[in-house]
């Protein structure tokens with residue numbers, strides 16, 4: 493995979509695709525996603541951890557395409573909600589991938605706790621988490637890595653960039669939400685960028 497010009501990421505999420513494309517472009521690689529695959533097999537994300545879900549997605553697509561594939565399973569873990577929405581992040585409000593309803597539900601759940609906002613208008617610490625699995629179907633090799641990005645949940649959504657919970661994820665060091673950062677800035681600090689760095693470390697060390 494490290495020598496290939498094309499990297500297949502087993503995701504339907506166009507927000508993730510854009511971020512991977514920008515990150516991998518710097519390594520002269522092009523990204524293909526499930527949008528480029530015909531007859532995508534059903535993938536039920538029913539595992540209990542990010543990494544198991546990532547491995548499941550990568551394995552199914554790697555077998556289907558008979559080539560090496562990376563999958564990303566990620567989500568938001570909010571401290572005051574005991575880690576919710578976690579692995580259920582994409583369907584927190586019921587409907588898969590409805591970012592606006594998911595954000596509303598997150599604020600509603602936090603508002604139920606009657607928390608006092610801090611000086612930045614934030615209600616809880618939180619982390620974005622990202623698990624990446626790379627599966628090579630020829631060798632049955634699996635590489636698993638995980639990384640996170642620390643921040644806070646603000647009570648006012650702000651910003652137009654990114655996707656998912658980015659408008660509610662506040663970064664005190666920038667005094668901005670993740671959705672107020674452009675893709676280049678997000679890719680310097682995000683859980684996804686950090687996980688991809690870890691993956692490349694493993695791949696480079698495996699290559700001697």
Ligand SMILES: O=P(O)(O)OP(=O)(O)OP(=O)(O)OC[C@H]1O[C@@H](n2cnc3c(O)ncnc32)[C@H](O)[C@@H]1O
Nearest residue numbers: 503504505564565566567568581582655656657658
């Ligand atoms: O499974 P695939 O096809 O990759 O696409 P998905 O959107 O269902 O992806 P996940 O199962 O990994 O769920 C991830 C959810 O977590 C949230 N999320 C993950 N990374 C995020 C990010 O960088 N910014 C904002 N929200 C994010 C967002 O709600 C995603 O829908």
Ligand SMILES: [Mg+2]
Nearest residue numbers: 505537565582
């Ligand atoms: Mg999913």
